[in-house]
Amino acid sequence: PSTTGTALKKLSKPAEKDYQAVYEAIAEKLEEGAENYDDGSFGPVLVRLAWHASGTYDKETGTGGSNGATMRFAPESDHGANAGLKVARDIMESIHKRFPWISYSDLWTLGGVVAIQEMQGPTISWRPGRSDKDVAACSPDGRLPDASKDQRHLRDIFYRMGWNDQEIVALSGAHALGRGHPDRSGYSGPWTFSPTMFTNDFFKLLLDEKWQWKKWNGPEQHEDKKTQSLMMLPTDMALIKDKSFKKWVDIYANDQEKFFEDFGNAFSRLLELGVPFEEGTKPMRFKTLNA
Template sequence: MSLAALRNTLRRSALNTSARAARPVFRQGAVRRLTTETPTPKKSNNNLLYGGIGAAVIGGVAFYVYTSNSDTAKEAGTAVRSGAQVAKVAANFVPTKEDYQKVYNRIAEVIDSAEGYDDGSYGPVILRLAWHSSGTYDKETKTGGSNYATMRFEPEAAHGANAGLNVARDLMEKVKQEFPWISYGDLWTLGGVAAVQEMAGPKVPWRPGRIDGFAAQATPDGRLPDASQGSDHLRNIFYRMGFNDQEIVALSGAHALGRCHHNRSGFDGPWTFSPTTVTNDYYKLLFDEKWVWKKWSGPKQLEDKKTQSLMMLPTDYVLTQDKSFKKWAKAYAADQDLFFKDFSAVVARLFELGVPTAQFTTSEPWIMANADE
């Protein structure tokens, strides 16, 4: 069976299942009660699921055995999983929003459990994991993105831009053990949503449907921003993902959170005085402070002349120098509500890069409740 034929079988199976499925009933609202119980699917949905993906699984297994351990076999295995996800969506055989809310609430607890780590929150490093696992997308080849969660594998886990993210992956692995039904891609991006919202940021629309891939699908190094570069580099990186100048500047606002670590990136220090709270201070500081090149043995970075306690990277400072970038950076410095609106929209897009629309379990993204709501 060819790979194309296998994919056709998957599509037909999903469509047939959809035709037989009863109209789904969606439960509304968010659940604040914490639990580690794994949701039990309804029996009627089991029958729909098995009917929809049985042929796909049989065909996929046969193809895998025939091709042994080849890359084609791995691709076929991923196609089976993707087709199975589509069939689940068609049959409504998926965890509910309430189930994902429980995962969100558990992540919120993890964020607040940092104590001695950095500035007392795991939020910034969890957001960075979601960002870096999504920002590898290439719109031309349609590779990378959040769908396969390939940072689980070497060498992607060891890419320079991902230094230190083992901290976040280990934290998320503990949550995964409590909720084994959630994919890594969904878990990591949901973690990014929780990080933004729990650190006083805007609501970020999100929906599940990502699947776990193989090491062969890991992305090459060089797809994430190099902080030592300028505007041309930023455009090359972000245009490849499908973003424009305004969205580049809005995404840069994530630097309101967290800090650089000399033993990871080589750079050192926080961008703002409140690195665990989402604000537009990042933009305001860019224009309000006097920035000078830091005199030290590390890589080229800037520090604020007044206190010498803050830092900006070359890719940050370019937002004040490039005419197109500067327009949007000034706008966000002047209006936090505008920044929140644009930041929410572009982060939601970032977290969906590389995910086929048919895999999503809902046509409209959800707004997850904050842990204290």
């Protein structure tokens, strides 16, 4: 009888409360041991992992995307765009040890949801059902954006995933979080004064500050004239150079609620690109730790 019990437990499908438990385990890890890491939270790098796992999607061929978690393997883990993401994958590994039933693909995307919600961002609907693939399914290099480029490149990359101009701008607000690291991308510094809080400050600062080229030996980036402590990538600056993009920067800078709503929808969809969900899989909405 006891073996039957075990078998039943393994066979039963995880329920929303099981994913909520994983959510909470990740949430508890965001600041654990992060006292001397960046701005005191692993949240931003977990958002970057979720996005880089998903942003390889190509709508024409249906390849890439979060289903598969192929960044576990070289060559994808060694792609230049993914430099530094081992930090995030290692945190996720420690969570996977506690919840071995969840796929890495579900886990990494859930990590992005947790990080955004715990950093005071919008609730992100999330569905389970991704399965891990092996090394043969690795995405080719060059699918993620190159920060040194302009609006044409942004459109090439994001249209390939199926986004429109409004959605590209909405997603871009996530650069309120985190920073560039000279030993990862080469870029340096945070975009906002509160890099562990999800806000619409990315848009406000983009419009309100005077941005100048940073004088240094690193890659070309902008810095704010006033404090010289913030940065904008060339691709970020493209959002105010391009009329069709700038229209949405203005809207999101003035309306945090609209930004949260549009970002929440877009980020949720980003994590689902190319995922073959079972019919009837319902979106889950998780409670934050101190809800």
